[in-house]
Amino acid sequence: MTFLPENPAxxxxxxxxxxxxxxxxxxxFYRLIQPYDRRVYAAALxxxxxxxxxxxxxxxxxxxxxxxxxxxxGEARFGTWLLQITINEARMRKRRMRARAMExxxxxxxxxxxYMPREFADWREIPSESLERxxxxxxxxxxxxxxxxxxxxxxxxxxxxxxxxxxxARVLExxxxxxxxxxxxxxxxxxxxxxxxxxxxxxxxxxxxxxNKPWE
Amino acid sequence: MGITCEAIWRESSNYIDGTLSPDLRQSIDExxxxxxxxxxxxxxxxxIVTLYGDERMAELPSGxxxxxxxxxxxxxxxxxRNFFGWAVALAGSVLAVGGIELSxxxxxxxDSISKLSQPLAKPIPPDMQVVASEKGRLFHLAACPFIxxxxxxxxxTASVALxxxxxxxxxxxxxxx
Numbered sequence: 594m595t596f597l598p599e600n601p602a603x604x605x606x607x608x609x610x611x612x613x614x615x616x617x618x619x620x621x622f623y624r625l626i627q628p629y630d631r632r633v634y635a636a637a638l639x640x641x642x643x644x645x646x647x648x649x650x651x652x653x654x655x656x657x658x659x660x661x662x663x664x665x666x667g668e669a670r671f672g673t674w675l676l677q678i679t680i681n682e683a684r685m686r687k688r689r690m691r692a693r694a695m696e697x698x699x700x701x702x703x704x705x706x707x708y709m710p711r712e713f714a715d716w717r718e719i720p721s722e723s724l725e726r727x728x729x730x731x732x733x734x735x736x737x738x739x740x741x742x743x744x745x746x747x748x749x750x751x752x753x754x755x756x757x758x759x760x761x762a763r764v765l766e767x768x769x770x771x772x773x774x775x776x777x778x779x780x781x782x783x784x785x786x787x788x789x790x791x792x793x794x795x796x797x798x799x800x801x802x803x804x805n806k807p808w809e
Numbered sequence: 810m811g812i813t814c815e816a817i818w819r820e821s822s823n824y825i826d827g828t829l830s831p832d833l834r835q836s837i838d839e840x841x842x843x844x845x846x847x848x849x850x851x852x853x854x855x856x857i858v859t860l861y862g863d864e865r866m867a868e869l870p871s872g873x874x875x876x877x878x879x880x881x882x883x884x885x886x887x888x889x890r891n892f893f894g895w896a897v898a899l900a901g902s903v904l905a906v907g908g909i910e911l912s913x914x915x916x917x918x919x920d921s922i923s924k925l926s927q928p929l930a931k932p933i934p935p936d937m938q939v940v941a942s943e944k945g946r947l948f949h950l951a952a953c954p955f956i957x958x959x960x961x962x963x964x965x966t967a968s969v970a971l972x973x974x975x976x977x978x979x980x981x982x983x984x985x986x
Contacts, residue, residue, distance in 0.1 A: 619885045623878060630877065631869055644870055651873075652880045659885065710818060710850050718856050724865045733860060752861050777822035783861075784853040 607671055615663055622659050629672050630655075632754045633679045636764070639749035640683035641690070642738055650686055654679040669763065676764040680746070687742075708778045711785045719787075736786040740779055747772055748779035812836045817847045825854050883947060883976055933977060935968035941975050953981035 610625045626633075633654060638647035658665075658675050665674055723729045737745060750761045751772065758776075762769045817837055823829050824837055841848040860866070941948040943961035948970035956962060956978075967977075 622885070623881055627874075630874065631867055634869055634873065635867060648870060648873060648876070652877055655877065656880065656884055659881070707815065707819060709815075710846075718852065719860055721859060721863055724860065724863055730865070733866065737861075748861070752858055753867050755862065773822065777819070780822055780825075780854050780857055781818070781850075783857050784850070787857070788853065 604670075608667070611662065611665065611671065614659075619659070622662075625671070626655050626658070626675065629675055632672070632676060632750075632756075635749050635754050636676050636679045636746070637683045639746040640680065640742055641687050642745075646686065646690075647683075650683045651679065654682045657682065673760060673763050676750075677766070680764060708781050710781055711788075732787065736783050739786055740782060744775050744779040744782065747775040748783070751776055752780070812840055814840075814844060814847055817841075817844075818850060821850055821854050824851060825858055879946065882978070933967045933971070933982065935966060937967045938964060939967050939970050939982075940964050941970055941973075946974075946976060947978045948975045948982075949978040950981040953978055 607625065610621050614621050614625065630651070634647055634651045637650040637654070638644065641647055641650065654675070658678055661678075665671065669677070719729065724733075737748070740748065746765060747761060750756045750764060751758065756764065758769050758772050762772045765772070812833075817824075817840060820829060820833065820837065824834065829837070837847075837851075841851060938951070939948040940951050940956065940962040942956055942958040943963070945956070945958065948965070948967070949956050951962075951964075965973075970977075
C-alpha cells in the first residue's frame with residue numbers, strides 16, 4: 594500500500610476534499626483522514642508505547658489537523674503533514690509523562706559506530722502464519738518496545754507502515770541518511786533480540802537448510 | 810575474499826531493500842555461500858522485515874474508527890451537512906474493523922472532549938426530552954440520524970443527560986451550541 598497518493602487523480606481528489614472542507618463541508622474531513630488513520634495511530638504508538646495514550650494522541654492530532662487545516666499550504670502532502678503533527682503531539686505528551694516513564698535499556702542506543710550483530714546461529718525462519726499465535730505477536734511487540742524512540746519510530750514508519758525512506762525522513766524531519774542508519778540498527782537489534790526465541794521453538798516448519806537463502 | 814563481514818553487515822539493510830549496485834550484491838551473494846554468520850544475519854533481517862511488514866502487525870485497536878468518529882462528531886462545528894460523506898466513510902471503517910466493538914467502552918471518548926468543546930451559547934431546556942445510547946457519550950434528539958447503537962437508546966431529560974456527564978450532539982442540538 595502506498596502511503597501518499599502517487600496517482601495524480603488521487604492527489605487531485607484529496608486537494609478537492611480539502612478545498613471543500615475549508616469551504617465548510619466539515620463532514621468530509623473523516624473521508625480525508627481515513628486512509629491515514631492506521632499510520633497516525635502507529636506513529637503515536639511508536640513514541641509513547643501505550644495503546645490508550647496512542648489512541649488519544651491520534652485523536653488529538655487528527656482534531657488538530659482539522660482545526661489548522663486552513664494553515665495547510667500544500668508544501669508537503671497532507672499525509673506527511675498529518676504524521677508530522679502526530680509525531681510532535683506524541684513527543685510533547687511523552688515529555689509531560691516523562692516523570693513516570695521508564696525508558697528502556699536501549700536509551701543507551703546511539704548512532705555512534707557500527708552495530709555489530711551478536712547472534713550468528715542458523716536463523717530459523719519464523720513463518721508468517723505464526724503471527725496467528727498471540728505469543729509470537731507479543732514477542733515482536735516486546736522486541737520493538739525494547740528499542741529507543743529514535744529507532745522505533747523509523748522502523749515503524751518504514752517497515753510496518755511502509756513509508757519510503759524519503760517520506761520517513763520528511764515525517765521525522767531528519768535526513769534520509771539518518772533514516773537508513775537508524776533503520777539498519779533497528780533491524781539488527783530486533784534480529785538479535787528475537788534470535789533466542791527463534792532457535793526452533795517458534796518455528797512451526799522445519800528450519801531452512803543450511804546454505805539455503807530464504808529471502809530469495 | 811572480496812568483501813568483509815563487517816562491510817556486509819553495514820550494507821545488510823540495503824541488501825534486503827534491494828538498493829545495492831549489481832556488483833556489490835553479487836559480491837555479497839558470493840560471500841554468504843561460505844559464510845554462515847553473514848547468511849544468518851541476512852536471513853534474520855529478511856525474516857524481521859517480512860514479519861513486521863505483515864498487515865497483522867499494523868492493526869488498529871478494535872473500535873478505533875468508531876471512537877474517532879464520535880470524537881470528531883463531538884468537536885466539529887456544525888455547518889453544511891454531507892451525510893453521504895459520513896455514511897460512506899463510516900461504513901468503510903465498520904467493514905475494516907469488523908463491527909462495533911464494545912470491549913473497550915471504558916476508553917470510548919477521552920476526557921479532553923469537554924475542554925475542547927465550545928461553551929454553550931444558550932442553555933438547553935432542562936426538561937427537553939432527549940435520548941442517549943447505552944455506550945454513547947452524547948445525547949441527542951430522538952430523530953437525530955447520528956445516533957450510534959440506536960437499539961440501546963434510553964429516554965431522559967436534558968438535565969439528567971447533563972448530570973450523567975453526557976455531551977450534547979453537535980448536530981441535532983446545534984442551535985444550543
